[in-house]
Amino acid sequence: MSSVIFLVDHSGGKVAKASGELATFAKSIGESIAVVFASNPAEVISQLNNISVDKVITATGDWDKYGPAAIADGLAQIIAAKKPNALLITSTATGKEIAARVAVKTNSGIITDAVGVDKDLITTQSVFGGSTTVHSAVTTGISVITLRANSIEPVAASSTPAVEEFAVNISDAAKLATITSATAAVKGGRPELTEASIVVSGGRGTNGDFKPVEALADALGAAVGASRAATDAGWYPHSHQVGQTGKTVSPQLYVAAGISGAIQHRAGMQTSKTIVAINKDPEAPILEIADFAVIGDLFNVLPQATEKIKARKA
Amino acid sequence: MKIAVCIKQVPDSWAEKKMAGGVLDRANVDAVLNDLDEYAVEEALRIVEANSPTKEAGEASGHSITLISMGPERATEAIRKALSMGADDAILISDPALAGSDALATSLVLSEVIKAGNYDLVICGTESTDARMSVVPAMIAERLSWAQLTFAGKVKVDPAAKSVEIERITEFGNQVMSAAFPAVLSVIEKINEPRYPSFKGIMAAKKKTITTMNLAQTSVASTAVGASAAWSTVKDALPRPPRGAGVKLTDEGSGGEKLVEFLVEKRLA
Numbered sequence: 106m107s108s109v110i111f112l113v114d115h116s117g118g119k120v121a122k123a124s125g126e127l128a129t130f131a132k133s134i135g136e137s138i139a140v141v142f143a144s145n146p147a148e149v150i151s152q153l154n155n156i157s158v159d160k161v162i163t164a165t166g167d168w169d170k171y172g173p174a175a176i177a178d179g180l181a182q183i184i185a186a187k188k189p190n191a192l193l194i195t196s197t198a199t200g201k202e203i204a205a206r207v208a209v210k211t212n213s214g215i216i217t218d219a220v221g222v223d224k225d226l227i228t229t230q231s232v233f234g235g236s237t238t239v240h241s242a243v244t245t246g247i248s249v250i251t252l253r254a255n256s257i258e259p260v261a262a263s264s265t266p267a268v269e270e271f272a273v274n275i276s277d278a279a280k281l282a283t284i285t286s287a288t289a290a291v292k293g294g295r296p297e298l299t300e301a302s303i304v305v306s307g308g309r310g311t312n313g314d315f316k317p318v319e320a321l322a323d324a325l326g327a328a329v330g331a332s333r334a335a336t337d338a339g340w341y342p343h344s345h346q347v348g349q350t351g352k353t354v355s356p357q358l359y360v361a362a363g364i365s366g367a368i369q370h371r372a373g374m375q376t377s378k379t380i381v382a383i384n385k386d387p388e389a390p391i392l393e394i395a396d397f398a399v400i401g402d403l404f405n406v407l408p409q410a411t412e413k414i415k416a417r418k419a
Numbered sequence: 420m421k422i423a424v425c426i427k428q429v430p431d432s433w434a435e436k437k438m439a440g441g442v443l444d445r446a447n448v449d450a451v452l453n454d455l456d457e458y459a460v461e462e463a464l465r466i467v468e469a470n471s472p473t474k475e476a477g478e479a480s481g482h483s484i485t486l487i488s489m490g491p492e493r494a495t496e497a498i499r500k501a502l503s504m505g506a507d508d509a510i511l512i513s514d515p516a517l518a519g520s521d522a523l524a525t526s527l528v529l530s531e532v533i534k535a536g537n538y539d540l541v542i543c544g545t546e547s548t549d550a551r552m553s554v555v556p557a558m559i560a561e562r563l564s565w566a567q568l569t570f571a572g573k574v575k576v577d578p579a580a581k582s583v584e585i586e587r588i589t590e591f592g593n594q595v596m597s598a599a600f601p602a603v604l605s606v607i608e609k610i611n612e613p614r615y616p617s618f619k620g621i622m623a624a625k626k627k628t629i630t631t632m633n634l635a636q637t638s639v640a641s642t643a644v645g646a647s648a649a650w651s652t653v654k655d656a657l658p659r660p661p662r663g664a665g666v667k668l669t670d671e672g673s674g675g676e677k678l679v680e681f682l683v684e685k686r687l688a
Contacts, residue, residue, distance in 0.1 A: 172596065245650035395665045
């Protein structure tokens with residue numbers, strides 16, 4: 106039987122929802138093996154009981170000191186010992202770097218930003234702003250694949266996986282760069298942009314006033330995004346930028362308010378399941394890809410929608 | 420300091436892109452310097468300027484900035500742009516055998532060329548706007564066994580101590596990372612505002628040297644690069660079926676309510 110190892114993504118002791126997605130993909134391929142790099146693995150392992158995990162491998166070490174290079178060392182050593190068919194990692198900045206280094210270390214091909222992987226390890230990617238669907242496969246080594254968050258609904262499972270401790274030897278090369286201090290991302294009450302199932306974004310049409318965008322986001326339990334025009338103007342933090350040079354999101358619902366929908370922006374959101382757009386300009390390209398479009402002023406439409414949602418929930 | 424900046428010519432990110440035979444069709448689109456590489460060039464210039472007696476880059480600074488790029492002959496256009504910003508010279512690795520190379524092969528070629536240059540720092544953008552894999556800087560660091568200081572939103576270089584410190588910025592927070600030379604850096608687009616080439620810079624760039632190397636002049640075997648050596652393969656690439664025409668209405672006072680009705684119907688609110 107095939108076996109698949111996946112990297113458990115956790116920060117502040119909390120396992121990311123996307124790790125449950127990786128487990129679901131892994132289980133659909135073969136034996137699902139979770140790998141946990143943590144200074145306190147017990148806290149992380151306890152959260153793996155409700156996702157599809159057959160086995161857990163943990164490694165303690167100075168992961169907080171050495172960053173991606175050290176974790177890549179650990180994964181390469183686990184791969185050498187366990188010989189899995191594939192390694193799955195969530196497509197984050199750090200996840201892709203770890204995958205990159207593991208691919209080099211293990212002489213394996215790498216596919217990034219997949220939105221799916223089937224039992225034959227054929228991946229699906231959505232490229233060029235979602236205009237093209239590509240199926241690919243790794244042909245050499247093990248399949249090193251990074252998968253975007255929100256690609257699959259994680260299957261809940263009840264498991265009490267066996268836990269194996271693995272001794273990793275961090276190489277001197279991985280110790281060349283050291284982390285001297287770290288600050289966690291400032292978490293508002295809102296979900297993380299790339300993990301959120303709903304994203305409400307604002308663009309040039311907000312004229313710098315994101316209040317109606319934030320209010321609708323909060324009513325929907327959504328993350329807030331912004332177009333490049335809005336972040337370039339300094340209206341919203343760059344970390345919220347959706348698009349070619351920002352984040353790629355693929356939520357269940359994407360609401361674009363006052364965003365014209367240039368290719369640059371569409372590249373970051375076009376694979377959203379449902380797209381809603383509000384724009385004053387009837388010619389705005391975003392209206393062409395929206396499932397529901399309102400031609401109108403976001404300062405009227407958004408507050409009205411927010412009130413209506415709040416009223417429904419009350 | 421000897422600084423290398425890896426740059427790439429990419430199809431204009433504002434243009435529609437298409438696949439041709441399993442790879443990106445590069446022939447029929449405008450090609451430009453990868454947006455995100457401009458930040459790397461700018462950061463290299465700022466590092467040199469801050470440590471130059473003349474406050475300028477160039478020979479008198481006692482430091483050098485070499486651009487390294489892999490691509491077709493026409494990539495010299497993108498290289499000239501980066502030279503006109505102020506980089507000193509450039510190396511273009513160009514060979515028909517390199518066409519279709521994956522990120523692994525690309526990082527191999529770049530690493531071999533970097534190894535031969537005795538650099539203190541290699542600076543990259545975080546990704547190219549065409550492939551968007553964001554893996555090459557990490558692969559170069561891995562191959563060279565150099566420190567990896569990537570996704571930098573701030574870079575502090577101490578040439579006397581031969582050390583560099585960055586603030587790594589990712590979606591999960593910020594980390595201060597430090598290392599001794601040599602190191603591979605990637606910089607995010609928030610780090611600086613790339614300068615426009617001045618007229619003087621454009622004129623000076625025309626006289627700067629672009630050294631073109633073919634594959635035989637690197638130490639990489641031809642069997643390790645190109646489409647046939649790629650370790651992953653595209654099975655098919657299909658245009659996504661167009662999204663079904665959606666509902667479009669003009670707000671006449673109840674647009675917000677109608678929007679919510681749509682969301683409720685779709686079980687999204």
